[in-house]
Structure formats: structure tokens, C-alpha cells
Amino acid sequence: MIEINNLKFGYKRNKLVIDDISLHIRKGYIHGLLGKNGTGKTTLLKLVAGLLFPDSGEIKAMGFEPMKRKVGFLSDLFFLPEEFDVYKMSIENYVKTHSVFYPNFSEEDFYNYLEEFEITNKKSKLNSLSFGTKKKVIIAFGLATHAKLMILDEPTNGLDIPSKAQFRKIILRAMTDETTIIISTHQVRDLHNLIDSILIMDEGKILLAANNQEITSKLYFGIEAQPIQTQDKLYSEDTIGGNVFVKENKNFEESNIDIELLFNAVFQNKAKIQSLFPNKKGE
């Protein structure tokens, strides 16, 4: 779906925001792009969407070079920026004026998604809605385009707690084998049970690129009443329920990924993680 080779990009000549990244992003997966603030997540997404041009290296998405902005590429891409403004028009008119550009757009799906988000008045003016509601409308529109590549930058920012659950539900419903969704966030809990593959970025580089199966085959996520004492431990912290930890999965035990623990473990053991997951292309 997306092939990135030796990608470099900087807003200023002497400072790289994306520093020699090579990645393979597979189709049919929901990829979570995680990282601290200012590590280059949004920049990477903009490069993949063709909103920025690489300084060097190459990107191929759905067989297109994003920077060429071919109609075939753009009509199969939906990009939700972190911050956005809406036009002064009703939801109905927004759909009428924008859906024509997306050959696979389904009006029925759009209104179903809106219903799921509990937005019933399609005559509402977009600019009069709250930020969270605007976001829901745009997300519903994006999913109804049935674009093959959906890039969502901090989609859950501004959504209330029930809406975050609705968001996860709708995303899973919209997912097909042909769809690839990349969700960038620093609110890792919002992606719980949603993503199939994790990309962690730091200072313009990829620290980890692996799918869930690969991660749980090499790392074990557990909880004990008391902190465990083992050399395999990568990270642990005390919680009300006990001591949660991540350790190397030398015994091939089964566990569920705790994204927040994984994130902290990666940042505390960069070298170890890189030795455990040497193939940063995430294949």
C-alpha cells in the first residue's frame, strides 16, 4: 500500500524532521502512528498525503507518487488534519459539493455514520457546530468516501468519551481488506483494541514498526501484585490494580498489548527494542 524508502525532510535546511525513514505500510490494516509531540508524526502523514514534498528518498502510495497529486490518488485518499476549520454551509450542502469528487462515496453510509454519532439534523450549519461535532461530520464523510487510504491525524482530540467509543466502532465497521487507515495520536488509550499495527516515532526516526502479532510474540504484557524481579523486564509501573509490566516474551506466553506500556517500554529501551525488532520496515 505504502512504500517509503530513505525519506528525508526538513522545514529548514539544516534540521531534519524526518531522518532517513524506510517503511512498508500494508493494506487492510489499521496502523497506529505514535510518538511524543514534535517527533515528526504529522509531517510524515503530510508527506504521505502529498501535502509536503520530500527532500530526498521516495514515497509510493497505492502505486502513485503522492507529490504528483494525480486525481486517481486524491480520490482514493482521505486526510483528516488535527486542526481544521469548516466552511459556512449546511452538512447537506457540504456533502453535495464534496462527494462528487469521490467516485465511491456512499450517501447512505454517510448518514448512517452520522446517526451512529447521534447527529440527526443534516440541515445544521457546519460552522455553528461544536469542534467535536464538526470532527464527527468530517470523519463520517471521510469514511463514506470509501477511500483506500485514510490518514487521520489525532482524530479523537476534541471527542467526548462516548464519541471515542463510537469512533472506534465506526472505524472498525468501515474497515475492509482494501482499506488502510493510519491513525496518528499521542492519546494511546483511544486506540485500544483498534489498531493492528504500531509505528512509534522519535526524533524523525522510526523506533518500532511491527504488527500486534509480532509484538506479542516478542513482548509479554502482564500485571502482578508486586513488582517482578527479572532481567527481561523492559518497563513497569505501579497502578491501583497492581504492578503492570512489559518483559521479553522468552516463554512464548500469550498476552494483550497495552499500548501505553509498550510506548513507555520502547522509549526506555530504544537499543533493546531495535535489537528485538530489527526490521523497521514493519513487513
Next chain:
Amino acid sequence: MEFNINRFIALLKRELMVGSRNYLNVIFILLILGIKEVSSILFSLEYNFPLDNGDGFSILIGILTIAVSIQVLRASETKMKSNFGNSILIPASSTEKYLLEFIKVFIVIPVLYTSSIIFLFLIRQYLLTNLVGELPKGFSYLLVIKYQLKDYISILPLYSIVLYFSLFKKQMAILSVVFIVFSVLIFSTLDQLIGGVIAGKTVFNILPYYGTQGFNTFLIIFEVGLFLFFQYLSYLRIKEREV
């Protein structure tokens, strides 16, 4: 070059829906700026003074009018970076997006400007006659259109440069206008100098076949070339814009 007529019509419809308020604002601005033009036409008819807008000041006013109008039409895009990104990612080809800009800048703005001036004359004729008297002899609406067309042709190459430079600044509309005017003035000075060298004396008209300079084939080719060159640069700019 990808071009699809249905997609282009959809792009035009979107532009009207998204930017309707901007168009109303532009009409308001053009009505205000049109007062100067109305005064000039009335003055020239009243005192039998030749109306030649080829001087530097008139060019500056003309360029300012265009620059402000373009920036106001782009208000929806420039208001937020994300909206600018959205317009880049609208599934239409660069050719279609360029043609949209071309129509906005080279057709819609001049038509709105001429319509605003005609509207002001209508007000002058039907509502203000009792206060300020009849319109001067020799006035006709056809004459107004003729004057506007003449001015339009005279600044067309600079108009082309305005479009190109207006595609650079994404935010800060006022800065953009200053940037555009400054760039255009540099080019217009160079243009006048070249015209002066070729025609043998100072050329105040951008297209020297109207006004005092008479007809000069080389200059016309030069001006048309300048127009096309900046149109091509504008197309490339639209193709390669980044957020």
C-alpha cells in the same frame, strides 16, 4: 495534463458554495474602489481630458484592486492552513485547479469590477441626479465598458504576475497584498524600462499599442510572452504548492 469537464464544473460549483461570502466581500470592496474610477471617467468627460490610465499611479491602484480582490477570494483557504490543505487535496487535477484560478482572476474579478462601476453610474444617474446634476454629455455605458476593457488589456501582463505572486503567501492577507504589489512594481518598472529602450522613450503603457506610444510589434510579443510565462509559472506553482 488531466482535464475532465464534469469534475471542473464540480470544482466551480464548490468554489461558489464555499466562497459565496468572499464574493460578496469582493463586490463590496470593488464598489468602494470603483468610486475612484467613476470619478476619473466623469472628470475626463466633463473637462474633455484624455482618460489614460497607463500612468504609474493608476497601475498601482489597478494592481492593488486586483491583489486585494484575489486575497479576499482566497479568504476561506487562507483562514486556516488545514483549509489550504483541503483545497490541495480536492480530487481534481492541477490543470483544473489552475483553470479555476484563471477564471476567478481573469474573468470573475474584471467582470465584477466593471459591473460595480456600472452599478455606481446607475446610482449616480437615477438617484443622485437631483443632487449633482446630469451625467456629462458623451457618457454611455458602452464607453464605460470600453474604458475598462482598455485598462484590463493594458495591465494584463502585470495581472499575470499578480496571480503568480498571490500563490506564494498562504496566510496574512495584508502581507500578501504588500508582497504582490511590491513584486509587481519591480516588474512593471523593468517592463517600462524595456519598453523605453525599445520604443526610444519612456513608455507608460504596459501594452504600448494604446495610448501615446503607438503600435510596436516587438513590445506586444514581449508583453504576450510575459503574460504566458507567468501563467505557466502560476500553473507550476499550483501544481507544487505545499502546506
